[in-house]
Amino acid sequence: MTEEKLQNLRHSLAHLLAAAIKELYPDALPAIGPAIENGFYYDFEFKTPISDADLPKIEKEMRKILKGWKEFEGHEVSEAEATEAFSGNPYKLELINEINQRGEKLTLYASGNFTDLCRGGHVDDAKKINGDAFALTHTAGAYWRGNEKNKMLTRIYGLAFTTKEELDSYIVMQEEAKKRDHRKLGKELELFTLIDEVGAGLPLFYPKGAILRRLIEGYITEEQEKRGYLPIWIPHITKGKLYEISGHLDKYDAMYSPMKVDEIDYYLKPMNCPHFMMLYKSLPHSYRELPLRYTSTTTNYRYEKSGELSGLTRVRSLTQDDCHVFCESDQIETEISTMAEMIGETYKAFGFKDFWVRISLRDSKNKGKYLGDDAVWEKAENALRSVIGSTGWNYKEAENEAAFYGPKLDFMFKDVLGREWQLSTIQLDFNLPKKFDLEYTDKEGKKSQPVVIHRAILGSTERFMGILIEHYGGAFPLWLSPVQIVVIPIGEKQEEYAQNINRLLKEAGIRTEIDSTNETLGKKIRNAKTSKTPYFLVIGDKEMENNTATLESRDAGQVGAFSAEEIIQKLQKEIKEKK
Numbered sequence: 001m002t003e004e005k006l007q008n009l010r011h012s013l014a015h016l017l018a019a020a021i022k023e024l025y026p027d028a029l030p031a032i033g034p035a036i037e038n039g040f041y042y043d044f045e046f047k048t049p050i051s052d053a054d055l056p057k058i059e060k061e062m063r064k065i066l067k068g069w070k071e072f073e074g075h076e077v078s079e080a081e082a083t084e085a086f087s088g089n090p091y092k093l094e095l096i097n098e099i100n101q102r103g104e105k106l107t108l109y110a111s112g113n114f115t116d117l118c119r120g121g122h123v124d125d126a127k128k129i130n131g132d133a134f135a136l137t138h139t140a141g142a143y144w145r146g147n148e149k150n151k152m153l154t155r156i157y158g159l160a161f162t163t164k165e166e167l168d169s170y171i172v173m174q175e176e177a178k179k180r181d182h183r184k185l186g187k188e189l190e191l192f193t194l195i196d197e198v199g200a201g202l203p204l205f206y207p208k209g210a211i212l213r214r215l216i217e218g219y220i221t222e223e224q225e226k227r228g229y230l231p232i233w234i235p236h237i238t239k240g241k242l243y244e245i246s247g248h249l250d251k252y253d254a255m256y257s258p259m260k261v262d263e264i265d266y267y268l269k270p271m272n273c274p275h276f277m278m279l280y281k282s283l284p285h286s287y288r289e290l291p292l293r294y295t296s297t298t299t300n301y302r303y304e305k306s307g308e309l310s311g312l313t314r315v316r317s318l319t320q321d322d323c324h325v326f327c328e329s330d331q332i333e334t335e336i337s338t339m340a341e342m343i344g345e346t347y348k349a350f351g352f353k354d355f356w357v358r359i360s361l362r363d364s365k366n367k368g369k370y371l372g373d374d375a376v377w378e379k380a381e382n383a384l385r386s387v388i389g390s391t392g393w394n395y396k397e398a399e400n401e402a403a404f405y406g407p408k409l410d411f412m413f414k415d416v417l418g419r420e421w422q423l424s425t426i427q428l429d430f431n432l433p434k435k436f437d438l439e440y441t442d443k444e445g446k447k448s449q450p451v452v453i454h455r456a457i458l459g460s461t462e463r464f465m466g467i468l469i470e471h472y473g474g475a476f477p478l479w480l481s482p483v484q485i486v487v488i489p490i491g492e493k494q495e496e497y498a499q500n501i502n503r504l505l506k507e508a509g510i511r512t513e514i515d516s517t518n519e520t521l522g523k524k525i526r527n528a529k530t531s532k533t534p535y536f537l538v539i540g541d542k543e544m545e546n547n548t549a550t551l552e553s554r555d556a557g558q559v560g561a562f563s564a565e566e567i568i569q570k571l572q573k574e575i576k577e578k579k
Contacts, residue, residue, distance in 0.1 A: 001162050005123075006161075006162065007035045007121065008035075008121045008122050008123055009035075009123050009128075009129060009160060009162070010035035010036070010039055010040045010160045011033075011034065011035040011040065011121050011122060012072065012111075012122045012123045012126065012129060013039075013040050013062075013129065013134055013158060013160050014033035014034065014035065014040040014041070014042050014158075015033070015072075015109070015111065015114065015116055015118070015122070016062050016065060016066060016069070016129075017033065017040070017042045017058070017062060017136070017156060017158060018030045018033055018042050018044075018114065018116060019062075019065050019111075019112065019113070019114035020058050020061040020062040020065055021042070021044055021058065021156075022114065023061055023065065024057065024058060024061055025044075025046060025047075025048070025050070027047045028044045028045065028046050028047065029044060029045040029088075029089050029090075029091060030042065030043075030044055030089070030091070030092070030116070031043040031044060031045065031091035031092075031144060031153055032091070032095070033116075035121075038159055038160075038161075038170060039134075039137075039157065039158045039159040039160045040157075040158050040160055041155050041156060041157045041158065042155070042156055043091075043142050043144070043153040043154070043155050044153060044154050044155075044156070045091070045151065045153050045154070046154050049154070050139065050154060051139060052138050052139055055136040055137075055138075055139070055156070058136060058156070059135065059136050062134075062136075063131045065112060065114075066126060066129060066131055068112050069111045069112045069126035069127075070111065070112075070125065070126055070127070071111065071124060071125055071126065072109045072110070072111045072122040072123070072124075072126070073109065073110050073111070074107050074108065074109040074110075074118070074120055075107065075108060076105050076106065076107050077106050077107070077108055078106070079096060079100045079106060081106075082096045082106045082108065082117065083096060085108065085115065085117075086117065091144060092117050095117060096117065107119060107120065109122065111126055130162065130163060130164065132164040132167075133160065133161045133162060133163050133164050133166065133167050134158055134159060134160040134161070134167065135158065135159050135167060135171070136156060136157070136158045137157045137158060137159055138157050139154055139155065139156055139157070140154075140155045140157065141153070141154065141155070142154075142155040159171070173417050173418065176417060177417055177419075177470070179473065180417070180469070180470040180471075180473045180474070181311075181470065182311055182312060182313070182465075182466040182467075182469035182470050183310075183311040183312075185469050185470075185473070185474040186209070186311065186312070186466075186469060188474075189208065189474050189531065189532065190206045190207075190208050190209070191205065191206060191208055191209035191212060191465075191469065191482075192204060192205045192206065192209040192312065192465075193206070194311075199316070200306050200309055200316070201304055201306075201309040201314070201315045201316030201317070202315070202316055202317050203311075203312055203315060203317070203462060207482075208482035208483065209465075209482070211482040211511070212465060212476075212480065212482050213319075213461055213465065215479075215480055215482075216458070216461060216464065216465065216468075216480075217297050217319075217321065217461060219346070219349065220297070220321045220346070220457055220458065221297065223342055223345065223346060224293075224295050224321075224323070224342070227293075227338055227342060228293055229293040229294075229295040229323060230292070230293055230294055230295065231295060231296065232276070232279060232294050232295070232296045233296060233298075234269075234272060234275040234276070234279070234296055234298060235269075235275075236268060236269055236298070236299065236301075237259075237261075237266045237267065237268055237269065238266065238267060238269055238274070238275065239264055239265070239266055239267075240258055240264075240265040240266070240267055242274045242275070242278065243255070243267060243274065245274065245435060245436060246273065246274040246277070246432065246435060246436075247435065248270070248271070248274070252270060252271075254270055254302040254303050254304065255267055255268075255270050255302075255303065256268050256270075256301060256303055268300075268301040269300055269301065270300050270301060270302045271300055272296065272298060272300065272320065272322045273322075273324065273432060273454065274432075274436075276294055276296075276322075276324040277324075277432055277433075277435075277436040277438060277452075278436070279294065280292065280294070280324075280326055280438060281436055281437070281438055284441070285326070285439070285440040285441070285450075286440060286441045287328060287440055287441065287442050287443055287448075289440070290326060290327050290328055290331065290440060290450065291325050291326065291327035291328075291331050291334075291335055292325070292326045292327070293323065293324075293325045293335075294323065294324050294325075294326070295321070295322065295323040295324075296322055296323075297319060297320070297321050297322070297461070298319065298320065298322065299317055299318065299319045299320075300317075300318055300319075300320060301316060301317055301318075302316060302318065303316065304316055311466055312462040312463060312465050312466030312469075313462075313463050313466040313467065314463075315460075315462050315463070317462075318460040318461075318462055318463065319460055319461040319462060320456050320458075320459070320460050320461075321456055321457050321458050321461070322454075322455075322456055323454070323455040323456070324452055324453070324454055324455075325452070325453040325455070326433075326438070326440075326450040326451075326452055327450060327451055327453065328442075328448075328450065328451070329376065329379060329380075329451050331451075332379070332380060332383045332428065332451060332453070333383040333386055333387055335453055336383060336384065336387045336409070336426055336453065337387050337390075339426050339453070339455050340387055340388065340391060340409070340426070342457065343411055343424045343457055344391070344393075346457055347411075347413060347423075347424075349578050350468065350480075351471065351472070351477065352413045352414070352415070352471070354413070354414040355393070355394075355411055355412060355413040355414065356393065356394035356395060356396065356411075356412050357388050357393055357394070357395040357396075357409055357410070357411055357412070358395070358396055358397075358398050358401070358409070358410040358412060359381075359384050359385060359388060359395055359396070359397045359398065359407070359409060360398050360401035360402045360403075360407055360408045360409070360410060361381055361397055361398065361399050361400075361401065361402050361407050362377060362381075362399070362400070362402045362407065363399055363400040364399060369404060370402070370404050370405075376430060377407070380406060380407055380428045380430075380451075381407050384407055384408075384409055384426075384428075385397075388409065403427065403429075404431070405429050405430055405431030405432070406427060406428035406429045406430050406431070407428055408425060408426060408427040408428065409424075409425065409426040409427075410422050410424075410425055411423055411424035411425070415467060415470060415471040416471050416472075417470075421467055422459070423457075423458065423459045423464065423467075424455075424456065424457050424458070424459065425454070425455070425456055425459070426453065426454070426455050427453065427454040427455070428451065428452075428453055429451070429452040429453070429454055430451065430452075432452055433449050433450055433451065433452050434449065438450055438452075468480075473532075474532045475532040475534075475554065475555075476532070476534075477534070477578070477579060478534045478535070478571065478574050478575055478579065479574070479575045479576075479578045479579075481511070481532075481533065481534050482511065483511055483512065483513050483531070483533050484510050484511045484512065484533070484534055484535065484571065484575075485505060485510060485511075485512050485513075485533065485534065485535040485536060485537060485571065486512070486513050486514070486515055486528045486531075486533050486535075486536040486537070487501055487502045487505070487512060487513070487514040487515070487536070487537045487539065487549075488514075488515045488521070488524045488525065488528065488536055488537060488538050488539065489514070489515075489516065489539045490521050490538070490539065490540040490541075493541070494539045494540060494541070494543075494544060495516060497539060497543075497544050498514060498516075498537075498539045499514065501537065501539065501549055501564050502514045504564045504568065505564070505567070505568065505571075508568045508571075508572065509572075510568065510571055510572070510575075513533075515527065515528070521538070525538070525552075529554065532554065533554060534553065534554050534555070535551060535552065535553055535554065535559075535571070536552050536554075537549040537550065537551055537552075537567070538550045538552065542561075543561065546561065547563060548561040548562055548563055549561065549562065549563075549564065549567065551567055551570075
């Protein structure tokens with residue numbers, strides 16, 4: 001089934017849900033019900049409140065009604081006819097008035113005894129709807145039109161697929177996603193927490209979480225320096241004047257209110273670009289220096305609405321592995337190739353193998369709304385096509401998705417559950433160099449304007465960590481695990497020997513803990529497994545006699561008895577290979 005037909009099926013089920021509600025709750029007022037990813041929803045005003053406990057009854061009624069439905073019959077009506085059909089329903093009347101004011105057609109669609117205001121998009125035959133391939137999942141509060149000043153309605157969510165097998169598979173995946181929820185695992189594994197006294201969207205990281213952050217950011221730093229990127233450092237606050245120059249002060253709505261410093265407005269920085277521009281501008285530059293690759297891993301602060309915050313994936317303090325390359329136009333393709341190669345290498349190391357690239361282009365029918373002349377745009381867009389085409393990666397071109405100051409590449413990655421995340425971005429920019437009057441001396445000795453390429457590999461450390469925790473379910477590969485091995489002496493008799501093994505591991509650069517509690521061996525082993533540590537060593541009398549330790553793996557079970565030197569060699573090899 002095509003995506004369009006699947007959306008039509010899901011929208012048809014939204015109608016079916018509304019029909020069932022009208023049968024069971026005649027005084028309920030239907031508002032709006034679209035198809036959404038993986039299903040549908042419908043908003044209602046109920047005179048008598050309902051809850052999730054009522055959903056099985058509503059589902060049963062939906063299946064009963066479906067048996068009598070055939071095709072969806074649509075016909076155009078006048079405003080008066082539409083108003084009469086929905087008299088007493090303020091939500092439909094508001095929609096009718098808006099549609100009429102826009103000069104659009106008013107259409108009603110009916111199937112069975114149910115009629116709804118709708119622009120269309122249904123199955124051509126209701127018999128094609130599989131009654132076993134949909135399910136209502138939960139209810140939620142939803143303000144009418146998403147405006148908190150409006151009445152709170154009840155939203156009923158449903159899942160819908162073409163077959164029962166697809167539905168069941170998705171439900172299983174959702175259950176697995178709950179187990180992997182990074183908010184739950186973050187607390188259980190002592191990675192991060194959110195504390196009300198600190199503030200919403202401002203995560204704090206325990207030692208294990210801080211180590212994971214350091215490992216992730218350290219990998220990016222190391223890979224960048226291999227490729228000639230130069231580190232810079234920028235402050236976290238700045239005068240408002242900087243954002244006047246960049247244009248963010250008037251157009252960017254996620255900035256926090258200013259603070260007064262010496263009677264001047266200062267802002268927490270929501271992005272890094274203007275700082276990079278000013279640092280470049282502070283020194284003279286020649287074509288011989290280009291490309292100049294500046295990079296900084298630094299935290300920004302953005303005001304996100306409280307209802308949109310979620311663990312690490314939507315925060316108010318976000319750390320970016322930000323990079324800006326200042327180059328000549330004929331260097332664009334080479335620089336983007338370097339960036340794309342690093343992105344591919346990075347996500348392979350972190351265990352993300354399934355991805356595709358969106359090439360975001362300008363609107364070919366309305367080129368006048370973009371900054372820069374046609375020749376520069378065509379060169380830039382062709383450079384993006386050439387780079388991605390040469391990689392063999394899957395990609396799609398999307399018109400009218402470019403920013404007004406340049407085309408871009410968005411990298412879309414799938415995690416182990418098949419969920420898609422937009423992570424890395426490469427953005428060409430002809431706007432900020434102009435706004436900040438950036439220049440360099442070209443081969444002819446004349447002043448020229450550089451092109452700026454924005455690039456973030458991770459997007460943000462916090463969001464990437466949230467995705468990574470869920471991708472691995474907290475069971476990180478050895479090289480990423482905050483604790484790589486736990487040393488477990490059976491009792492006090494083995495304590496001194498175990499401490500010596502632990503010391504040798506630490507000296508070899510392996511992150512280790514020793515469990516010297518008075519718990520039973522079984523409890524110690526369970527604790528090591530619950531913490532999802534990749535390896536643990538069991539040390540008893542036999543190991544002491546043979547000057548060994550028994551190595552056990554989280555993933556493969558018992559590995560065998562080895563000397564400390566052999567264990568170190570094995571772990572170091574696995575860490576180096578980033579298995």
